[in-house]
Amino acid sequence: MTPQVSVGIVGAGVIVQTIHLPVLLATPNVRVAWIVDASEALAGNVAKAFGIPFAPMATIASCLERCDVALIGIPNAPRGPYFEMAAEKGVAIVAEKPFAINLRDHQKFQRLFSPNRIACGYQRRMFSTSRFLRDAVSSGCFGPLRRIVTSDGGRTTRTGNSSKYHDLPPNRGGGILLNLGCHALDLAVFVTQTNAHSVDHKRVEFDDGVDREVSARISLSALSAQLQGLYELDLTISWLTEQRNTIELHFDKTILKASTAPSAMVSVHCAQTSRLLGMLDTSANGGAVTVNQAVFQVWSEFLAGLESGAPSPLAASNSETTAAIMDDVLGFAT
Known part of the structure; x- marks a missing residue:
């Protein structure tokens, strides 16, 4: 019988309340x-609502001694001491995205x-559509991939409710790329299995030092024994204008389109005319078709890795390329 795992939670915000806690309790x-x-x-208040123990922040050191895993659900800037404290006490970590401010x-x-004991919650990797698109690229069944086009955002898009840290400059953990665009960017990296890149063009719209809109053209390279490819990514993320909120894979004769939200459906289009040819249901691959299913799979994969020693698909080491691209787009020096 699998032993019980105790999870401590740092941060009681909207994502923890609406997604992580319901999933963990189930x-x-x-x-x-x-x-x-x-x-x-x-x-x-959150502890009372969910029937879980509350602890004062001042007791965090002793709290970490009473758990196997800590969920870090707070903004990037103050995370460092919690990572270090957890490592000292032998506590594994699941951190909400993005993992850190810079590479x-x-x-x-x-x-x-250890790689199996530290994960970043890029939950879109768990979507059934994401699995399908990744398989479509690696299998070559639609021919060679040429280009990826992805957009995300909208005039009112935020992570949960509006939050003060979104309006901080990116070197303090704010802005659209770190708080929303990281998801779209990581999905492109995941689907293509990218391990090298170059930013060919970028435009970042700053308002009071905060990036509100980002567009970039990025060359992605997948160079491994299993897959070799060079792809062009067109990325647009905005809090200023409405976006399609899709990811498109452009092959020679076919375009595959999927929502950036969880869904089972991928649309197939003629590359020459953009005409819709049909819809593919991807749910048979076992991927998630709701956010809660995705987060359940995040936790299930991570906990399985704790027992087996194998890193999960969400291992923080697997999103280094995502962090490196964000650095280059934002102009961070690492």
Whole structure:
């Protein structure tokens, strides 16, 4: 019988309340050991609502001694001490995306842990459409991939409710690329199995030091024994204008389109005319078709990796390329 895993939670925000807590409380052999937040009133209210133990933030060191895994659901800037404290106490980590503000911190923190004991919640990797698109590229059944076009955002898009840290400059963890665009970018990296890149063109619209809209053309390279390819990515992320919120894979004769939201459906179009040829149901591959299913799979894969020693698809080491591209687009020096 699989032993029970105790999970502590750092952060009591919207994503924790609406997604992680319901999933964890419904996951077999998982016990939520405690929740802390900088706002103790918020943490106390969430703890009461879900029937879980509340702990003051000042007790975090002793709390970590009473759990196997910590969920880090707070903004990027204050995460460092929690990663370091968890590593010292032998506690594994699941961190909400993005893992860190820049590649330097990403590498620094992930290397405190074994690869199977540190994960970043890029949940779109779990979608059934994402699995299908990745298989379409690696199998070559639609021919060679030439181009990826993806967009995300809209005038009111935010992660949950509006939050103060979104309006911080990117070097403090704010802005659209770190808080929304990282998902779209990581999905393109995942689908193509990219391990090298170059940013050929970029345009970043700043407002008071905060990136509100990003467009970029990026060359992605997949160079491995299993897959070799060079692809062009057109990326558009915006809080200023409406977007299609899709990912498109352009092959010589076919275009595959999927929503950036969870779904089972991929549309197939003629590359020459863009005419819709039909719809493919991808649900048979076992991927997620709702956000809660995706997060359940994130946790299931991670917990299985803790037991087996194998890194999950969400291992922080698997999203280094995503972090490196964001650095280059934003002009961070690492």
